[in-house]
Amino acid sequence: MSNINRQITLASRPVGYPKVSDFKLVESPIPTPKAGEILVRAIYLSLDPYQRGRMSDAPSYARPVQIGEVMTGEIVGKVMVSQHPEFKEGDIVAGLLGWQEYAVSDGTGVRKIDPTLAPISTALGVLGMPGMTAYFGLLDLGKPQPGETVVVSGAAGAVGSIVGQIAKIKGCRVVGIAGGERKVNYLLKELGFDAAFDYKTVQNYGQKLKELCPAGIDVYFDNVGGSITDAVFPLINIKARVVICGQISQYNLEKPELGPRCLRYLIMKRARVEGFLIFDYASRYKEALQQLAEWVKTGKLMYHEDIAEGIENAPEAFIGMLKGRNIGKQLVKISEP
Amino acid sequence: MSNINRQITLASRPVGYPKVSDFKLVESPIPTPKAGEILVRAIYLSLDPYQRGRMSDAPSYARPVQIGEVMTGEIVGKVMVSQHPEFKEGDIVAGLLGWQEYAVSDGTGVRKIDPTLAPISTALGVLGMPGMTAYFGLLDLGKPQPGETVVVSGAAGAVGSIVGQIAKIKGCRVVGIAGGERKVNYLLKELGFDAAFDYKTVQNYGQKLKELCPAGIDVYFDNVGGSITDAVFPLINIKARVVICGQISQYNLEKPELGPRCLRYLIMKRARVEGFLIFDYASRYKEALQQLAEWVKTGKLMYHEDIAEGIENAPEAFIGMLKGRNIGKQLVKISEP
Numbered sequence: 001m002s003n004i005n006r007q008i009t010l011a012s013r014p015v016g017y018p019k020v021s022d023f024k025l026v027e028s029p030i031p032t033p034k035a036g037e038i039l040v041r042a043i044y045l046s047l048d049p050y051q052r053g054r055m056s057d058a059p060s061y062a063r064p065v066q067i068g069e070v071m072t073g074e075i076v077g078k079v080m081v082s083q084h085p086e087f088k089e090g091d092i093v094a095g096l097l098g099w100q101e102y103a104v105s106d107g108t109g110v111r112k113i114d115p116t117l118a119p120i121s122t123a124l125g126v127l128g129m130p131g132m133t134a135y136f137g138l139l140d141l142g143k144p145q146p147g148e149t150v151v152v153s154g155a156a157g158a159v160g161s162i163v164g165q166i167a168k169i170k171g172c173r174v175v176g177i178a179g180g181e182r183k184v185n186y187l188l189k190e191l192g193f194d195a196a197f198d199y200k201t202v203q204n205y206g207q208k209l210k211e212l213c214p215a216g217i218d219v220y221f222d223n224v225g226g227s228i229t230d231a232v233f234p235l236i237n238i239k240a241r242v243v244i245c246g247q248i249s250q251y252n253l254e255k256p257e258l259g260p261r262c263l264r265y266l267i268m269k270r271a272r273v274e275g276f277l278i279f280d281y282a283s284r285y286k287e288a289l290q291q292l293a294e295w296v297k298t299g300k301l302m303y304h305e306d307i308a309e310g311i312e313n314a315p316e317a318f319i320g321m322l323k324g325r326n327i328g329k330q331l332v333k334i335s336e337p
Numbered sequence: 338m339s340n341i342n343r344q345i346t347l348a349s350r351p352v353g354y355p356k357v358s359d360f361k362l363v364e365s366p367i368p369t370p371k372a373g374e375i376l377v378r379a380i381y382l383s384l385d386p387y388q389r390g391r392m393s394d395a396p397s398y399a400r401p402v403q404i405g406e407v408m409t410g411e412i413v414g415k416v417m418v419s420q421h422p423e424f425k426e427g428d429i430v431a432g433l434l435g436w437q438e439y440a441v442s443d444g445t446g447v448r449k450i451d452p453t454l455a456p457i458s459t460a461l462g463v464l465g466m467p468g469m470t471a472y473f474g475l476l477d478l479g480k481p482q483p484g485e486t487v488v489v490s491g492a493a494g495a496v497g498s499i500v501g502q503i504a505k506i507k508g509c510r511v512v513g514i515a516g517g518e519r520k521v522n523y524l525l526k527e528l529g530f531d532a533a534f535d536y537k538t539v540q541n542y543g544q545k546l547k548e549l550c551p552a553g554i555d556v557y558f559d560n561v562g563g564s565i566t567d568a569v570f571p572l573i574n575i576k577a578r579v580v581i582c583g584q585i586s587q588y589n590l591e592k593p594e595l596g597p598r599c600l601r602y603l604i605m606k607r608a609r610v611e612g613f614l615i616f617d618y619a620s621r622y623k624e625a626l627q628q629l630a631e632w633v634k635t636g637k638l639m640y641h642e643d644i645a646e647g648i649e650n651a652p653e654a655f656i657g658m659l660k661g662r663n664i665g666k667q668l669v670k671i672s673e674p
Contacts, residue, residue, distance in 0.1 A: 061605050225600055244603045258595035263562055266581045266612030268398050273610045275603030 007100035023315040031104040039081040042334040046074040046124035071099040094123040125329035126303040134162035135288040142219040146171030154223030156183035158329040205231035233262040244275040304328030344437035360652040376418040379671040383411040383461035408436040462666035463640040471499035472625040479556040483508030491560030493520035495666040542568035570599040581612040641665030
């Protein structure tokens with residue numbers, strides 16, 4: 001291996017959608033692990049909407065990436081050197097090691113992956129945070145019951161595509177909202193959603209939802225917020241559960257936009273809206289992983305990966321993901337396994 | 338008794354705030370109960386914000402009052418004639434018998450009141466629907482814990498004043514929001530709230546709330562909605578509970594107003610917003626009534642009644658209540674017990 005580490009750092013805080021120039025590719029020597037540390041070579045980098053939040057210095061649940069600092073992100077990689085008793089060379093691991101080709105870690109938050117379970121990239125998708133997010137968000141907060149109608153926004157994304165499929169497994173009618181005909185076809189023809197529509201061509205979301213949800217909406221899994229979510233509230237059923245996972249339509253706005261107030265629907269319908277962060281479920285990841293892996297193995301849960309090649313293309317791929325260009329999980333392949 | 342019954346009917350559907358001319362005082366003969374029925378003479382009429390909803394034909398959880406129909410409302414009254422096995426003459430009862438001096442009922446939804454428990458008017462306030470609403474809304478959905486900060490809007494109203502006092506009983510720091518210096522003084526000096534402010538004179542609700550809630554907001558009991566509620570969301574703590582009881586600021590708008598979207602706060606704070614209707618708790622009213630009566634008896638729970646006199650003054654008093662002129666429970670005294 002060469003002794004150069006390529007990293008993507010934050011060059012400037014984006015205004016609106018990030019631009020490629022908000023990132024910087026820098027080179028530095030590959031670091032050397034000290035006692036108690038490991039050196040990991042990245043194989044796949046995970047691109048996720050939450051990373052947009054880390055580029056901003058607005059208050060959030062996690063500290064922002066500083067200017068000049070390596071972008072935060074989870075990777076799957078291989079342990080190249082281990083000075084740590086719990087890891088050995090050749091171990092495949094996942095952890096929040098950043099947008100870079102090589103990382104040194106003291107093992108904090110780094111977990112070993114079982115490469116026989118499924119392709120290792122799934123540790124960043126269906127068997128990783130997006131899968132966990134879909135699993136706990138839908139089952140724990142959404143509590144879908146057989147015969148209920150579940151609506152998912154961002155339905156063709158890494159989380160939404162899993163939410164919809166789990167809802168199908170649970171016997172629900174599942175309606176997906178996604179951007180573009182290709183995604184709608186993916187939901188209907190590959191993932192078995194009962195109905196779906198393209199929010200980029202439909203004019204009246206409320207009318208379309210009414211048509212596709214003749215029995216109203218019992219669970220809404222919200223990845224996007226904004227006007228799609230506004231259209232859902234008038235259609236919720238009594239005791240509906242609205243799960244707020246993400247608000248990607250709002251992350252790149254230069255100033256907050258106003259919307260119709262939605263709280264009155266909660267009274268009439270005795271309904272609940274709840275947000276969550278997957279980190280709060282850490283003690284139960286194992287339970288989810290087992291179930292998700294079984295569903296993947298038995299073909300009940302499909303996944304799709306959109307893979308960019310090379311760390312240098314991570315910024316472009318990230319911006320594309322924020323604009324909804326990907327289907328399923330957006331990854332960057334950093335090196336061969 | 339004379340043989341004339343005076344009733345208030347709905348004359349027209351209000352646009353914005355109701356006007357006195359949206360109501361009509363009509364006279365008709367006092368009805369005669371048939372077998373299985375009772376004749377009730379109204380003593381107190383309850384005025385409540387939900388009645389504004391019934392004047393509109395927008396979809397709601399209950400059917401609207403029709404034009405020409407007697408306005409809906411709960412009364413406390415005395416059974417004058419009984420042809421019903423479960424009631425006898427002289428019984429004091431409460432039920433949804435409308436804005437009128439006399440009503441015939443088959444007993445559906447009519448409950449007997451124990452006049453030794455507390456003044457009979459409390460069956461419409463602290464020991465009635467407003468008390469139940471405060472009790473279940475705060476305890477069941479808000480789940481206040483000792484040391485937490487509870488914020489109540491509409492804090493000097495029939496529900497809000499009880500919410501705040503129960504939160505104090507549960508060991509919370511309680512901050513009230515009300516309109517006018519007189520109400521703020523009532524909260525601070527009579528009800529023992531820890532802090533309160535007058536939304537009519539404070540310019541920046543967010544700044545004021547931040548000042549009065551230095552440890553953030555754990556429970557928000559929302560009676561009003563609108564810009565007061567908008568100011569609460571940025572200040573909620575992790576795992577906060579927002580209880581949506583009413584949205585009185587929105588009921589008289591001629592068209593829905595826009596507001597800042599609030600759902601993103603729910604993600605960062607893993608917080609929950611929930612609406613409820615008190616009717617869903619019917620099976621547990623007895624539990625609440627016992628506890629509320631005990632708190633009233635031991636002086637832990639104070640209540641205030643604003644009493645208008647005469648059925649003919651009900652419309653004016655109702656409009657006043659919607660505009661926040663009352664403190665505590667707004668009643669109309671229809672007759673002497």
